[in-house]
Amino acid sequence: MSAVGIRVEHVSKRFSHRVKGLVYAVQDVSLTVQPGELLTLLGPSGCGKTTTLRMIAGFERPDAGRVFIGEQDVTDLMANQRNIGFVFQNYALFPHLTVFENVAYGLRVKRMDGAEIATAVHDVLQMVGLAGYDRQFPNQLSGGEQQRVALARATVIRPRVLLFDEPLSNLDAKLRVHMRRELQQLQKQLSITAVYVTHDQEEAMAISDRIVVMSQGAIAQEGTAESLYRQPASEFVAQFIGRTNLLTARVLSVEADGTVLDVRGVRLTLSGQSPHAQVGRPVRLVVRPEVVGIAGPERAIGLAGVVAARMFLGEKVEYHVRLGDDLVQVTSYNPRNVFAPGDAVTLTLPTEGIPLLPGGTA
Numbered sequence: 528m529s530a531v532g533i534r535v536e537h538v539s540k541r542f543s544h545r546v547k548g549l550v551y552a553v554q555d556v557s558l559t560v561q562p563g564e565l566l567t568l569l570g571p572s573g574c575g576k577t578t579t580l581r582m583i584a585g586f587e588r589p590d591a592g593r594v595f596i597g598e599q600d601v602t603d604l605m606a607n608q609r610n611i612g613f614v615f616q617n618y619a620l621f622p623h624l625t626v627f628e629n630v631a632y633g634l635r636v637k638r639m640d641g642a643e644i645a646t647a648v649h650d651v652l653q654m655v656g657l658a659g660y661d662r663q664f665p666n667q668l669s670g671g672e673q674q675r676v677a678l679a680r681a682t683v684i685r686p687r688v689l690l691f692d693e694p695l696s697n698l699d700a701k702l703r704v705h706m707r708r709e710l711q712q713l714q715k716q717l718s719i720t721a722v723y724v725t726h727d728q729e730e731a732m733a734i735s736d737r738i739v740v741m742s743q744g745a746i747a748q749e750g751t752a753e754s755l756y757r758q759p760a761s762e763f764v765a766q767f768i769g770r771t772n773l774l775t776a777r778v779l780s781v782e783a784d785g786t787v788l789d790v791r792g793v794r795l796t797l798s799g800q801s802p803h804a805q806v807g808r809p810v811r812l813v814v815r816p817e818v819v820g821i822a823g824p825e826r827a828i829g830l831a832g833v834v835a836a837r838m839f840l841g842e843k844v845e846y847h848v849r850l851g852d853d854l855v856q857v858t859s860y861n862p863r864n865v866f867a868p869g870d871a872v873t874l875t876l877p878t879e880g881i882p883l884l885p886g887g888t889a
């Protein structure tokens with residue numbers, strides 16, 4: 528069976544809120560998932576991820592817009608007619624059924640023959656690493672094992688698409704990281720189209736082919752983890768994906784070979800031009816902690832600051848450096864850079880790899 532894509536076109540969903548009245552949970556969201564792709568909806572709690580996923584699944588009917596799976600318009604189909612697999616945060620296993628019967632459930636509903644069911648269930652249990660668990664009950668399993676059962680149950684029906692809603696959020700940190708890889712490998716092995724919901728940006732970056740960042744019921748930006756990290760289109764995305772410092776600067780001039788800025792009285796030339804750079808106007812610099820250089824105060828050119836905090840983290844050292852009102856995060860991988868709180872330091876910025884955003888006051 529070859530993978531199918533998903534198309535969500537201008538969907539909206541409103542709910543009535545006791546205090547606020549009718550509010551949009553999702554407003555005019557359009558997105559496309561390529562066949563075989565793992566697309567993640569990422570954003571803070573309440574931004575509309577689950578509602579979007581539930582509209583794809585058919586658990587929620589959009590007030591406006593259409594949903595397509597492959598070429599088929601499924602907007603008016605019930606969830607059980609869409610042939611999708613859904614994995615929830617809380618596993619949602621039947622507590623009174625064995626692992627075998629939990630996984631077999633969807634096949635029994637389809638009235639598949641008993642011998643075929645046994646083969647299909649054993650195959651899928653093997654695939655998720657639970658061979659031999661047939662007769663266990665959910666309460667005899669760890670959280671990770673329960674989630675594997677849920678995954679087996681979702682995939683055994685050979686769905687056209689797999690939908691995940693925060694599937695790893697109930698697991699402890701180490702297992703969560705381990706299961707990420709398993710989920711991703713399984714999805715690629717089955718080459719099944721998947722939509723994955725999480726509020727955890729690191730998880731999203733680790734498993735996704737592409738990420739859609741949502742904010743307040745709408746899409747803030749979409750792209751690969753790398754493109755979102757390197758070219759955030761807004762302060763929201765810059766701060767949500769990875770860690771960042773936002774420094775305000777003023778544009779002094781725009782030259783053929785770069786943009787000349789005044790950052791706290793220090794001249795800095797960034798190579799390239801930006802649509803946000805207009806002479807005399809303020810801009811915001813997206814400065815990732817790992818691009819900032821830190822040196823002693825004898826280094827004359829740079830931003831003068833004072834170390835506020837230092838955290839030794841093994842392969843790297845994290846500094847918080849006070850620059851006037853700003854606290855700048857600096858990650859140093861240089862073991863010879865040793866500064867203590869209270870030390871005067873000079874920070875340097877590279878001429879490349881610092882995206883500009885509009886705004887700020889300078």
Ligand SMILES: Nc1ncnc2c1ncn2[C@@H]1O[C@H](COP(=O)(O)OP(=O)(O)O)[C@@H](O)[C@H]1O
Pocket residue numbers: 542543544551552553570571572573574575576577578579
């Ligand atoms: N069944 C519902 N009734 C009322 N409001 C809802 C319902 N489902 C979601 N909402 C509201 O819609 C918004 C988006 O919710 P949701 O899609 O669950 O966000 P997320 O999954 O990103 O945390 C929230 O403000 C939430 O309170």
Ligand SMILES: [Mg+2]
Pocket residue numbers: 576577578
């Ligand atoms: Mg949710």
